[in-house]
Amino acid sequence: MTGGEGREVVGGGYDLPEPTAEHVAERTGMFGAHDTGDTSGYGGLVRTVTMPPAATRPYGGWFDEAVDVLAEVLDEQGVAFGDAVERVVVFDPRRRTADAGPSADAELTLYVARQHLVAVCQALRDDQDLRFELSLGVSGVHFPEDAGRELHAVYHLTSVTHARRLRLEVTCPDSDPHVPTTTGVYPTNDWHERETWDFFGIVFDGHPGLARIEMPDDWPGHPQRKDYPLGGIPVEYKGATIPPPDTRRQYS
Amino acid sequence: MTSTASDAPRMPHAARSTRPPSEDYGPGVPGFEASGGDWDEIAREAIGEERIVVNMGPQHPSTHGVLRLMLEIDGETVTEARCGIGYLHTGIEKNMEFRTWTQGTTFCTRMDYLAPLFQETAYCLGTERLLGITDDVPERASVIRVLMMELNRVASHLVCLGTGGNEMGATTVMTIGFTAREEILRLFEAITGLRMNHAYVRPGGVATDAPEGFTDQVRAALPKVRGYLGQLGDLMLANPIFKSRLTDVGVLNLAGCFALGITGPVLRSAGHPYDVRKAFPYSGYETYDFDVPTDTTADSYARVVLRLEECYQSLKIVEQCLQRLDDTVGAPVMVADKKIAWPAQLAVGSDGQGNSLDHIRQIMGTSMEALIHHFKLVTEGFGVPAGQTWQTIEHPRGELGVHLVSDGGTRPYRAHFRDPSFNNLQAVSVLCEGGQVADVVVAVASLDPVLGGVDR
Numbered sequence: 001m002t003g004g005e006g007r008e009v010v011g012g013g014y015d016l017p018e019p020t021a022e023h024v025a026e027r028t029g030m031f032g033a034h035d036t037g038d039t040s041g042y043g044g045l046v047r048t049v050t051m052p053p054a055a056t057r058p059y060g061g062w063f064d065e066a067v068d069v070l071a072e073v074l075d076e077q078g079v080a081f082g083d084a085v086e087r088v089v090v091f092d093p094r095r096r097t098a099d100a101g102p103s104a105d106a107e108l109t110l111y112v113a114r115q116h117l118v119a120v121c122q123a124l125r126d127d128q129d130l131r132f133e134l135s136l137g138v139s140g141v142h143f144p145e146d147a148g149r150e151l152h153a154v155y156h157l158t159s160v161t162h163a164r165r166l167r168l169e170v171t172c173p174d175s176d177p178h179v180p181t182t183t184g185v186y187p188t189n190d191w192h193e194r195e196t197w198d199f200f201g202i203v204f205d206g207h208p209g210l211a212r213i214e215m216p217d218d219w220p221g222h223p224q225r226k227d228y229p230l231g232g233i234p235v236e237y238k239g240a241t242i243p244p245p246d247t248r249r250q251y252s
Numbered sequence: 253m254t255s256t257a258s259d260a261p262r263m264p265h266a267a268r269s270t271r272p273p274s275e276d277y278g279p280g281v282p283g284f285e286a287s288g289g290d291w292d293e294i295a296r297e298a299i300g301e302e303r304i305v306v307n308m309g310p311q312h313p314s315t316h317g318v319l320r321l322m323l324e325i326d327g328e329t330v331t332e333a334r335c336g337i338g339y340l341h342t343g344i345e346k347n348m349e350f351r352t353w354t355q356g357t358t359f360c361t362r363m364d365y366l367a368p369l370f371q372e373t374a375y376c377l378g379t380e381r382l383l384g385i386t387d388d389v390p391e392r393a394s395v396i397r398v399l400m401m402e403l404n405r406v407a408s409h410l411v412c413l414g415t416g417g418n419e420m421g422a423t424t425v426m427t428i429g430f431t432a433r434e435e436i437l438r439l440f441e442a443i444t445g446l447r448m449n450h451a452y453v454r455p456g457g458v459a460t461d462a463p464e465g466f467t468d469q470v471r472a473a474l475p476k477v478r479g480y481l482g483q484l485g486d487l488m489l490a491n492p493i494f495k496s497r498l499t500d501v502g503v504l505n506l507a508g509c510f511a512l513g514i515t516g517p518v519l520r521s522a523g524h525p526y527d528v529r530k531a532f533p534y535s536g537y538e539t540y541d542f543d544v545p546t547d548t549t550a551d552s553y554a555r556v557v558l559r560l561e562e563c564y565q566s567l568k569i570v571e572q573c574l575q576r577l578d579d580t581v582g583a584p585v586m587v588a589d590k591k592i593a594w595p596a597q598l599a600v601g602s603d604g605q606g607n608s609l610d611h612i613r614q615i616m617g618t619s620m621e622a623l624i625h626h627f628k629l630v631t632e633g634f635g636v637p638a639g640q641t642w643q644t645i646e647h648p649r650g651e652l653g654v655h656l657v658s659d660g661g662t663r664p665y666r667a668h669f670r671d672p673s674f675n676n677l678q679a680v681s682v683l684c685e686g687g688q689v690a691d692v693v694v695a696v697a698s699l700d701p702v703l704g705g706v707d708r
Contacts, residue, residue, distance in 0.1 A: 049638050049659055049660040049661075050638060051640075051659075052638070091639045093382060093383065093384030093637055093639065094386065104386070105381050105384070105386055107641060109640075133510055134510060134513060134526075135513055137653070137675060139655045139666075139668035139670070141665070141666045142666075154655060156653060156655065158651075160524075160526050160531065163532065165532070167640075188511065188513030188678065190678060191674065191677075191678050195674075212338075213338060214337070214338040214341040214708075215338065215341065216338070223343065224345065224346055224666075
């Protein structure tokens, strides 16, 4: 399957919500304990958790050039860059000031609209200035609080030619957990997509054999999701009861 | 042996199982069960069967643990090969979401049990990347990490070569391989206290400094390891039986490797010198002098040669590490930031290694704040800024990737390991189809899968 065909097959059927700027969670209190009385005096403390926001130009380093080339290649194929890539994020925890260049640890993430995922992968793999020829697999993340974008599939690409790394992130809602398969572009993603299906329940449309891989075939549910019941049993010890791990008090 | 089609009379031995195997396939599909006997007779009796599917594993000794190979065979030729995995899945990634960032090393070390220090280092490098303290990790800690990883690479390759030989009947290769590995495990025991599942590398550095006299101990062990490697080379590389079993078996060319995401010795046997230590250096690998051996025949024999060659290169790096360790005696092995550094002031007490009594006396008797801090850091852990990172390192089997997501809390929101064994097993069908059944063992051994890493 070529990327162009894949795009036409899977395109059109998806209705994406407007991309939110960042995933936000809220923490209350000092220690994160919710089920016991607050003795710290910090119970009223509210903390917002934000994921790295969209980056602004210049991104720094080779990031600008790569994004420009990708936009050009997509444009030639009749895909507007703004439609395909919802957000460009540069995560660089070592960058201390705004005008400093990216550190060696800076990582580029492209948030791709799922109907254009295959086209983006194809462009990234085949264009000589991009050449992300090595895919290192797919990993899923579940954000139950990120309404309309609960499930994330993260693709890790490496350009051996240019010694670059890039991350693609695709989201889909819990109610419609479908993402097109990238096995046509990167055959190695076969097992990785099966694993992501197994653990998160993301359906990779067009995958040659989307069966469970780690869990038994008749296993109910997808264990890596945050809403998956851990099924631990309370343990009694000397009269006290220790609750299962997911209902225990936790510090975050 | 008997035919057990659904309407056939039940033979006595069939009563041992709870259901006849024919029921697995539904009515109309002839089933056939064989337990011992001459193969020709079995094949004659099963005439009309067009497909013979043989399950190799999950308890087969040549499958490196619990790999299940489903082989469709025609005579001695494999026409289709598929892998079944998941028998060793223990949910390590899910478990890590319920432990602090520091406790994570205790979990990921148990994934690929032949290369525990690689998982630990990759995980800790990723955590340090999220914390933004990559440059703050002390030089000595990085040197110890590199030293441990390279020793571990030799140990892992020795098991690969040893078990690979054993599977073909060359028991001496196995005994030499494991004897040599023993030397390295003794070094691990001296520095971490354990032979495997070390949890030695920690976010920010390593758990404890190398003991006094450690470099001399390594220097004494290196010639022995080198000697065993020489014996292994003598036994294998020019052995005509060995060569004819391995040459042109399990061939995977460069395009196939890239399409299937194969890295490590298998990719290098196809001619590409891709090595994460050179392409994306970490822990200061750019400052070490070593070569990346490659071959172009892309077969199982080339992979054996490369693994031996890599062992020598690793020993070369180890020697450079020893020099640097001698130059930095007494230097810190953990980041200076006390909000991250695990309070591991250890000392050898009367009952072996334990917490330093001086440290306990200080925090218990003189500093309430230090006591609170110690308690908070151990029970609650440290917060990691929200974000995600991808860190890869060169594992003995290929590129090991760690995807870490933090939501700003004291535990990983998501930790995912891209294990090279998991990915490389996808190549089994390409390596085995069209070959002999006996070559399946050789081809799988040349991938060197470790099922603890595959299933995690």
